[in-house]
Each structure stands twice: as C-alpha cells, then as structure tokens.
Amino acid sequence: MVSPLLGHKANDRLRAVATVIGVGLAWVLIAGAFAPSIGLAADDVFTDTNLLRISLEIPETGMAALRAYRWKREDPNPTNRPKAFARVMQGGRVFTNVAVHSKGAFGSFRPIDGLPALTLNFDKFAPGQEFHGMTKLSLNNEVQDPTCIHEKLCRELFAAANVPVPRADYALVTLNGRRLGLYVLTEGFGKRFLKRHFKKANGNLYDPGYLHDVDTPKEIRLDSGSDPGGFPALQSVYAATLQADPEKRFRDLDQVLDTDRFLSMLALEVMLCHWDGYSMNRNNYRIYYDPGSRKLIFMPHGMDQVLGIDRPNLDLELVPPLQGLVANALVSTPEGRRRYLDRVLILYAKLFNAQDLCRRVREIDSKIAAELKHPETRWPLRSRNPQAFIKTSGDHATDIDELCARISTRAKNLKRQLSELR
Numbered sequence: 001m002v003s004p005l006l007g008h009k010a011n012d013r014l015r016a017v018a019t020v021i022g023v024g025l026a027w028v029l030i031a032g033a034f035a036p037s038i039g040l041a042a043d044d045v046f047t048d049t050n051l052l053r054i055s056l057e058i059p060e061t062g063m064a065a066l067r068a069y070r071w072k073r074e075d076p077n078p079t080n081r082p083k084a085f086a087r088v089m090q091g092g093r094v095f096t097n098v099a100v101h102s103k104g105a106f107g108s109f110r111p112i113d114g115l116p117a118l119t120l121n122f123d124k125f126a127p128g129q130e131f132h133g134m135t136k137l138s139l140n141n142e143v144q145d146p147t148c149i150h151e152k153l154c155r156e157l158f159a160a161a162n163v164p165v166p167r168a169d170y171a172l173v174t175l176n177g178r179r180l181g182l183y184v185l186t187e188g189f190g191k192r193f194l195k196r197h198f199k200k201a202n203g204n205l206y207d208p209g210y211l212h213d214v215d216t217p218k219e220i221r222l223d224s225g226s227d228p229g230g231f232p233a234l235q236s237v238y239a240a241t242l243q244a245d246p247e248k249r250f251r252d253l254d255q256v257l258d259t260d261r262f263l264s265m266l267a268l269e270v271m272l273c274h275w276d277g278y279s280m281n282r283n284n285y286r287i288y289y290d291p292g293s294r295k296l297i298f299m300p301h302g303m304d305q306v307l308g309i310d311r312p313n314l315d316l317e318l319v320p321p322l323q324g325l326v327a328n329a330l331v332s333t334p335e336g337r338r339r340y341l342d343r344v345l346i347l348y349a350k351l352f353n354a355q356d357l358c359r360r361v362r363e364i365d366s367k368i369a370a371e372l373k374h375p376e377t378r379w380p381l382r383s384r385n386p387q388a389f390i391k392t393s394g395d396h397a398t399d400i401d402e403l404c405a406r407i408s409t410r411a412k413n414l415k416r417q418l419s420e421l422r
Contacts, residue, residue: 045132045185046167049152049367052185054139055089055174056118058100062086063176066112069102088120088131095131099124105210107144108304115180117141119188136188139173141180145304146399148372149364151184154272154303156360157351161264164197164288164299170368182371186301189223189286199292204230206287213282213325214238220287230289233296241329250333257326258295259339265298266327267344270320271352271414272306273313279327280320298326307406314409318344318417345418354411358404365400372396 045052058066062084069082081101088095099121102112110116123135131137142148151168158165171185187193194201204225212219215238217231233256240252253259269277277300278285284302289295308314318341322328330336373396 045134046169046187049364050169051182051367051371052090052169052171054171054185056100057087057089057176058084062100063112066100066102066116070109070111083124085125086120088122090131095122095126095129097125097129098122103138104141108141110141110143112175115141115143116175121188133192134187134190135192136190138186138188139171140184140186140304142182142184142304145309146396147361147365147403148182148184148368149361149400149403150304150306150309151186152364153357153360154268154274154306155186157272158265158268158300160351161268161347163261163265163268164193164297166193166301172371182368189299189301191224194288198288198290198297200290203227203291204289206230206234206289208282208285208287211282213323214241215325223286225289227289227291229291229294233289233294234287237296237326241325243329246333247335249329250335253326253330253336256295257330258290258293258297259330262298262326262330263336263340263343264347265300266331266340267347268351269300270316270318271344271348271410272303273308273316273410274300274303274306275311275313276302276305278324279322280324282323282325307403307410309406314406315413318414341421344414345421348414348418352411352414354404354408357407357411361400361404361407369396369400 065082066084081103083099083101086098086100088098101119102109102116103119104110104117108117118139119136120131120139121136122129122131129135140151142151145151148170152170155165155168159167166187166189168184168186171183173180173183189205189207191201194203194205202225204227205223207221207223208214208216209219209221214220214234217234217238220234222230236256237253240249240256243249243252266279268274269279275281276283278298284300286299286301288297288299290297319331319337322331331340
C-alpha cells in the first residue's frame with residue numbers, strides 16, 4: 001500500500017488509512033479500477049467502449065412541442081418539460097412509443113433544432129419496453145467537454161471507489177435523418193441501476209434538482225420508491241448539519257448517512273476539480289434512501305466540467321470551500337476531516353496515477369477520435385454561451401493532449417499537498 005510518489009509522512013499515514021478502511025474497499029480499488037461492472041443493467045452496452053448507432057424519428061407535432069421549450073432557471077424541473085413520442089432504431093431493432101424530452105441546464109441546454117441533449121424513457125408509454133436492459137437513458141451533447149471523455153473516465157473512477165454512479169458510453173445519433181454525431185450515452189438512475197448497487201432497490205430515489213440542497217425539502221423530487229423512512233432521513237441529515245457540537249454532529253450524520261461512500265464521493269469530486277458537483281455547487285447529484293441500511297447515499301453525475309476545463313482550478317486545495325451542506329458539516333468536524341483526508345490519500349495512491357489515467361484517455365479516444373476530427377462541423381453546433389469560457393483548441397488531438405496535461409498537473413498538485421499532510 002506504500003506509494004513511491006509520496007513522502008515518508010504521507011506513506012505512514014497511508015499504511016494507517018489502509019488498516020482503518022479495511023480489506024473491502026482496498027479490494028474494490030485494486031480489482032475494480034477500470035473493470036467493467038457485473039450486473040443486471042445493459043452490460044452488453046458498457047463492457048468496453050462502444051459506438052451505438054441510434055436513429056430517432058419524432059413526428060412534427062412532437063418536434064413542435066420540443067421546439068417551443070427553453071430551459072429556465074426558475075423552472076428547472078424535468079417533469080415540466082414537454083415530452084414527445086419517438087420511434088428509436090438501433091442495431092436492427094425498433095422501439096416505439098418512446099418518451100423523449102430535452103435535457104440540460106444553463107450551460108448544456110440546446111434547442112431541438114440544434115444539438116439537443118435528450119432523455120429517452122422506453123417504458124413510460126410502453127410498459128415493459130427496455131433498451132439493452134435499460135428503461136431510461138440520456139444522450140448528452142457534451143457541449144462543455146471538447147474531448148467527450150470526461151464523463152466516461154470520471155464515472156469509471158467513482159465506480160472503482162465504490163461510489164454508485166450510472167455508467168457511460170457513446171452513440172452516433174441521427175434525428176429525423178439529420179446527423180447529430182457523437183453523443184455520450186449514460187444509463188438512467190432506474191431500478192436496474194439500483195439493483196446493481198443495493199440489495200434492496202425499492203428505496204426512495206430523490207432528485208434535488210438544480211442548485212438545491214437538503215435544506216429545501218419541497219424542491220427535492222421523489223423519482224421512485226415509497227419507503228416511509230426516506231423523508232424523515234432527509235430531515236434528519238439536515239438537522240444533523242445544524243448541530244453545533246462537532247462530535248455530536250459527526251455522530252448524528254453517521255447515523256443517517258452512508259459516511260464511507262460519501263467521503264469517497266467528496267474526495268474524488270475535489271481530486272477531479274468537479275466544481276459543478278454536490279460538494280462545491282449543490283448540483284448534479286441524486287440521493288438514495290437504502291431501506292437495507294436505512295441510510296442516505298449521495299450519487300454523482302454531470303461530470304463534463306472537470307479538471308480545469310471551465311475554470312483554472314487545478315491547484316484546488318484538498319479542503320476547498322464546500323457549498324454542499326452535508327459535505328461542509330462533515331468535514332468541519334475533527335473526525336470527519338481526518339477521515340476525509342485519509343480517503344483522499346488512499347484514492348490518490350490507488351486511482352490517480354497520471355500515466356495510467358492518460359493511457360485510459362487515449363484508449364477511449366482511439367474508439368471515438370474519428371468522429372471528432374472535424375471541429376468545423378462539431379463546434380458550431382456545440383458552441384455555448386459566449387459569456388462562458390471553455391478551453392478548446394479546435395483541434396481534437398490537441399484537446400486530448402491538453403486533457404492529459406491537465407491530469408498530470410492535477411496529479412502533481414495533489415502529490416505536493418498530500419506529502420505535506422502531518
């Protein structure tokens with residue numbers, strides 16, 4: 001468990017951390033990194049890097065409904081978005097009565113006649129209909145990631161750290177005969193996903209929405225489940241964040257929160273500079289109430305803006321300002337801070353080797369690069385709000401080189417910070 005990259009102080013701490021965390025997580029980290037998940041949902045899609053060819057046909061009435069929609073900050077609830085019927089063709093199979101709605105928020109929403117991000121629900125209007133074992137999936141336009149690799153790479157890292165996260169792969173999409181090109185395909189937070197990660201999949205799955213936290217229960221939408229323990233657990237975790245005494249605050253949080261998984265999620269969000277996640281922005285996450293453990297599990301998604309792509313934060317400190325109430329409440333206790341720093345240390349040693357990560361980046365890119373070599377056709381469609389900033393050279397190979405350079409820069413920064421831990 002000793003890392004040749006760190007100093008003696010950090011390695012002594014790493015030995016102690018390995019003992020505390022135990023064999024279970026260590027096995028997951030060693031055996032699980034970059035390995036395909038074994039489970040019920042869509043294993044034939046996510047076993048490697050695949051390019052599914054998906055064709056959507058939406059009648060003009062549905063297109064008109066989707067065309068009229070624009071994302072609004074004051075109404076980000078996806079249940080209010082107009083839905084259309086679609087026919088979906090893939091691999092010689094035809095899926096009918098598929099519900100489609102536009103997705104995305106401030107940075108990623110695009111109109112249906114541009115490069116729309118879409119959510120497809122296969123069983124909403126056709127009960128029992130599945131697509132490779134999934135009832136719901138997303139087609140992400142990746143307008144905020146010129147490499148189209150952030151989502152897949154980061155989700156593999158979270159999965160390797162035993163943090164439940166939907167998997168990602170790729171699709172080549174056409175809409176009513178119009179070629180949209182490469183999309184990142186992600187599985188939905190559905191029952192199959194829950195069954196793969198939890199012994200009981202009938203717990204409550206919550207969607208807090210855009211920039212909402214546990215202090216706004218009316219804004220937290222119940223996606224599935226009807227367990228009576230779910231909402232009281234949300235109330236309890238919020239109450240715990242308000243506890244003034246640090247020792248009692250940690251105990252209260254630990255009673256209702258899957259602390260181990262939460263610390264791993266928090267550690268990776270910081271290591272990856274995932275500024276738009278729960279910890280630093282109260283965004284892009286779900287909460288599951290597990291009826292087996294009777295605890296809440298926070299689960300990340302929306303990892304397109306990582307590793308300094310949208311802001312120069314590769315020198316982000318190990319304990320940055322945390323907007324997420326639960327994250328801040330936990331790390332502001334002595335025990336929570338100690339466990340958090342220990343978790344960063346072990347995840348860095350096991351998962352954040354720059355050479356290994358860049359090797360994985362290029363392995364993924366070898367499957368998709370041919371679809372991204374023509375920025376003159378890709379980026380006019382994908383260009384985002386001119387007031388925002390995204391780092392892209394306009395040349396795909398250069399973008400990949402820059403991603404690897406950013407990974408290396410962040411790894412060196414983490415090494416320096418961790419070596420100074422006492």
